[in-house]
Amino acid sequence: MKVGVLGARGRVGTAVCLAVGEQDDLELVAEVDAGDALEQLVESGAEAVVDFTHPDVVMENLRFCIEHGIHAVVGTTGFDDARWDQLRGWLAEAPGTGVLVAPNFSIGAVLMMRFAAEAAPYFESVEIVELHHPDKADAPSGTAARTAALVAAARRAAGSGPIPDATTSALEGARGAEVEGIRVHGLRIRGLVAHQEVILGGPGETLTIRHDSLDRVSFTPGVLLGLRRIREFPGLTVGLEPFLDLD
Numbered sequence: 674m675k676v677g678v679l680g681a682r683g684r685v686g687t688a689v690c691l692a693v694g695e696q697d698d699l700e701l702v703a704e705v706d707a708g709d710a711l712e713q714l715v716e717s718g719a720e721a722v723v724d725f726t727h728p729d730v731v732m733e734n735l736r737f738c739i740e741h742g743i744h745a746v747v748g749t750t751g752f753d754d755a756r757w758d759q760l761r762g763w764l765a766e767a768p769g770t771g772v773l774v775a776p777n778f779s780i781g782a783v784l785m786m787r788f789a790a791e792a793a794p795y796f797e798s799v800e801i802v803e804l805h806h807p808d809k810a811d812a813p814s815g816t817a818a819r820t821a822a823l824v825a826a827a828r829r830a831a832g833s834g835p836i837p838d839a840t841t842s843a844l845e846g847a848r849g850a851e852v853e854g855i856r857v858h859g860l861r862i863r864g865l866v867a868h869q870e871v872i873l874g875g876p877g878e879t880l881t882i883r884h885d886s887l888d889r890v891s892f893t894p895g896v897l898l899g900l901r902r903i904r905e906f907p908g909l910t911v912g913l914e915p916f917l918d919l920d
């Protein structure tokens with residue numbers, strides 16, 4: 674498969690270019706970054722792209738790819754319901770084209786999210802702490818937002834009660850942001866890459882589920898899996914789980 678990388682000179686894009694270049698069954702045909710023409714993808718015959726760019730530009734990139742029947746494996750964050758609807762609308766006009774958007778391509782992070790959702794109905798309390806490098810544009814992280822959504826859905830399905838919190842007075846931000854009723858706290862620390870803790874608590878005990886991406890190579894096995902299986906998943910897929918046969 675011929676592959677183009679969008680955001681090729683970025684932190685993750687650089688690691689993805691190296692990884693794709695090492696595979697016998699994948700050929701890196703386009704390395705596109707800010708200011709480069711997207712037409713390069715068509716001229717080079719790219720059959721699929723990997724996008725690790727910026728929330729402000731990813732939709733424009735995806736519209737171009739879908740219009741040209743190029744599959745997309747997307748790590749860029751910043752998606753919301755309006756963006757999902759827009760993507761589904763574009764994909765309806767391009768049967769056979771697949772777009773995978775995964776908030777985290779690291780296998781450990783996917784499992785961390787799954788374990789957190791599985792544990793959540795068994796505990797009264799649950800909060801999420803995400804820790805990243807300070808050059809990250811978005812907060813909370815896409816991973817934290819998705820973890821909160823999965824945890825909230827698991828609790829709803831189990832009929833869990835409200836999460837206890839007696840706070841009546843707080844400085845703005847002191848209790849973090851709320852995503853689907855789950856508190857999410859973001860730290861930006863030089864030296865870190867991407868880390869997350871889900872802390873659950875019940876009477877007399879806590880359970881902490883932690884994942885650490887220590888290097889951006891942690892994202893490349895999931896990206897390669899996405900490329901190898903994208904033809905099997907036409908339309909929009911959110912999250913790597915189906916590609917890992919986890920759903």
Ligand SMILES: NC(=O)C1=CN([C@@H]2O[C@H](COP(=O)(O)OP(=O)(O)OC[C@H]3O[C@@H](n4cnc5c(N)ncnc54)[C@H](O)[C@@H]3O)[C@@H](O)[C@H]2O)C=CC1
Binds near residue numbers: 679682685708728775
């Ligand atoms: N899903 C996942 O597993 C992961 C997702 N991310 C997300 O990926 C995105 C990128 O992260 P980083 O690599 O750390 O950022 P970065 O800032 O290091 O790299 C982004 C690159 O995109 C380039 N770019 C900007 N506009 C462009 C355009 N229109 N076309 C092509 N390239 C363009 C920039 O010049 C830069 O080289 C962020 O949204 C981040 O949250 C990051 C790590 C893992």
Ligand SMILES: O=C(O)C1=N[C@H](C(=O)O)C[C@H](O)C1
Binds near residue numbers: 815
């Ligand atoms: O910007 C990053 O670095 C990361 N972004 C993704 C996110 O927002 O969840 C994935 C990972 O946390 C690294």
